[in-house]
Amino acid sequence: MAFIPGHPFLLKNVLVQNVLFACLILFPALAIQSGGTSRHCVEDSTMGNCLNASSPSSVVDSSVKMSIASMLIDNAFKLPSSLPHWPPGGGFAKGIIDLGGLQVAQVSSFTKVWSTGEGGPGDSGASFFEPSLIPEGFFMLGSYAQPNNMPLYGWVLVGKDVTGNATGGSLKKPTDYDLVWSLESNAETDQDSPVYIWLPKPTDGYEAVGYVVTATPQKPSVDRIRCVRSDFTNVSESHDWIWGADDFNVYGSRPQDRGIQASGVAIGSFVAQTNPNSSVVLPCLKNNANKNFSAMPSSTQIGALMKAYGPVFYFHPNEVFLPSSVTWFFQNGALLYTKGNQTGPVAVEPRGSNLPQGGSNDGAYWLDLPASDADKLRVKKGNLENASAYVHVKPMFGGTFTDMAVWLFYPFNGAAKAKIEFVTLSLGKIGEHVCDWEHVTLRISNFDGELKSVYFSEHSKGEWVSASQLEYQNGTNKPVVYSSLHGHAAYPSTGQSLQGIGEIGIKNDTAKGGMSMDTGLKFSVVSAEYLGKEIVEPPWLNYAREWGPKISYDIGKELKKIARFMPGKMKSGLEKVVKDLPSEILGEEGPTGPKWKDNWSGDERS
Structure with missing residues (x-):
């Protein structure tokens, strides 16, 4: 049923x-x-x-x-x-x-x-x-x-x-x-x-x-x-x-x-x-057992959990900016820029071995697409066949639960669209940025290994959904995730989610297209701190700077282009919605990697 x-x-x-x-x-x-x-x-x-x-x-x-x-x-x-x-x-x-x-x-x-x-x-x-x-x-x-x-x-x-x-x-x-x-x-x-x-x-x-x-x-x-x-x-x-x-x-x-x-x-x-x-x-x-995480899964058990529960992502039929592996992005011309030497970028090695490690997001370095226009266009589209999920495993609730954050990497995030009552408008450059990291988190009971809930990351926040409320893939225990058009936010169902006020806001459209990705078949465990040195973190995971350049466009000018024919009330409503959006949606600068998000060591924001 x-x-x-x-x-x-x-x-x-x-x-x-x-x-x-x-x-x-x-x-x-x-x-x-x-x-x-x-x-x-x-x-x-x-x-x-x-x-x-x-x-x-x-x-x-x-x-x-x-x-x-x-x-x-x-x-x-x-x-x-x-x-x-x-x-x-x-x-x-x-x-x-x-x-x-x-x-x-x-x-x-x-x-x-x-x-x-x-x-x-x-x-x-x-x-x-x-x-x-x-x-x-x-x-x-x-x-x-x-x-x-x-x-x-x-x-x-x-x-x-x-x-x-x-x-x-x-x-x-x-x-x-x-x-x-x-x-x-x-x-x-x-x-x-x-x-x-x-x-x-x-x-x-x-x-x-x-x-x-x-x-x-x-x-x-x-x-x-x-x-x-x-x-x-x-x-x-x-x-x-x-x-x-x-x-x-x-x-x-x-x-x-x-x-x-x-x-x-x-x-x-x-x-x-x-x-x-x-x-x-x-x-x-x-838990008074001195950080004793003996009930957490072993590396072999992590693999079995991903095989059982690895989410299946569905992409919108009109999606053109698909995920890829990080290695594919690096091998296909990704460049590392250094502040003060913008004319001399260097190619990134396949595992990111030449990326600066640790530190903070100080603006000293950033990544960008290949130099030529043809290569830019090709890399922006990603490579679904080559894509991989990246899994971070961590204890939750004193080690009685396991959270498995399943990350997807996209070389490019497309422009946003706005809904103004009954009209849908493209926002031009607003929302575009190089590289995009999105994730869902599986919450699993360490008492029996049963999936209890899934967190769907939706830009600056998200929602926990009980396992009883999820859609599953063809009789399996794999939750279905819908990636929003161009923005790649994760949702538990198809349709339209509106970020804004009333009938004015940013559209997040999801639909079940022919393109999908079973993360239980294509994943890599990149971090599980409680296992010590058993899991070797890839160098790119410890790159603390931005995965894209800062965007130099003027949001005010972009809004004027879009809103010049709107009635005053609709125009002011759109301006308020856009200005209240977080930077990762506005696309003013590239995102940081998974390890530098608040949820890496804490709980999800909901």
Whole structure:
């Protein structure tokens, strides 16, 4: 069953939607039992999915009429294909990670506690869950919540004390609970029961990192959950609104400090805010294992991950500026210029061995296209047959996840186009620049090697998209990426994205043309710092200066050429949009390489 990418689970036609609706009513367990190997399960007696008779909170009043949107979450998303058997070695995909005295495991099976069909993203409601099928000796740390407008594809961590300290271990029962929020059911609300959200009260030296959710007003047992010793916690922040009612809102949570050296570990649970101005967020976990990245993939496992998940890029049918390998660019006449000696550029060696290494972007050097016009035109077009993806592998969330940034290199970035209400205009030279680096990032769980989300870089920022919302290539687990026309920004779906104000902005058009690139077949791992000297970085990666010359055109003059026939309101709107765009879109100067972007050592901007 195919879903339209970028429009969560909007089916391709009404007939198919009606058929799916009927199937979900008659055979609700089918979506759980078919598909790949993701171990997500909803224990819900009314839906027939993994019935847990011992959990009365999972029983939903069958008289409540659930909408299509709310039914989506009652069916677990599975990757299109089964996970492969990862090559053996190290702690990757072993199911349990030791944080230095606190073992954690990732649980994706849940018992539904409460659901509402109103509020939240798309006014589709949200559902709240407790983890189930918890491994022997492990304990719940927090509950899970998700909007109803997508199938269930969440996880939470559960913990086990392995400090050997009987009185001051890494986990301890709470002493009591505080009722954070409750909502009684009535005829005017679309909910399946009352709901009560409880915050554990920890003993001194411990922290609550999650909530307990019940459908009854009785306080839960203190055996239900565990609090975490303070030195195993770190500062977190809220993100991604899940649901809200009046002054009560539920958000996802993630470590505040994220990157290669950061030790914060995401729990996967939610945070509740009863005051819209409150900045108080429950802490996340912390990896105390002294930068022990034993759960990160080996070089052999990295290759297997790229083979399984390497994105397939589709280029617009009208694209003329395609990617190439860096070596092809150098071998076909790329020149290195030195400030003060612009008349004496030198040819760049195939691996970039004669490029200045390290330093900073001080304007002392820059790269440019070949000297002759004919060679310029040829190199601008790139060479798709020769193109390669360049992969940077780094730990995320304290080494419990792996981020694989997949970079493509383009010798040239074409001119931008603007949409002015119903009119599309070329912006002349605005947007053109020599060389373009674009990327997507795969976020993979180190507990089992499963793809969890993909980051699509879209010029100066981008967006994380859950694995459940992606388009995949022909039944594989390879995400599909659409490269925008001329600008090469990455998008999860075809269509038009507009950067601007209202109906005025810069167009980013994507379409599924005949040209594509499977990065799982054509890639090179250029950096994985945690592996030490095992991965040798190519010299061009450590070139800190610009990959193109500064452009000398006057943006004001270019705008006047374009806007001279426009009404005043449209003209001023276009001028504002263009002037607010970042330099990499304006094309005023060439970009720096991947290693000099903020996301190289940190998290992605979204």
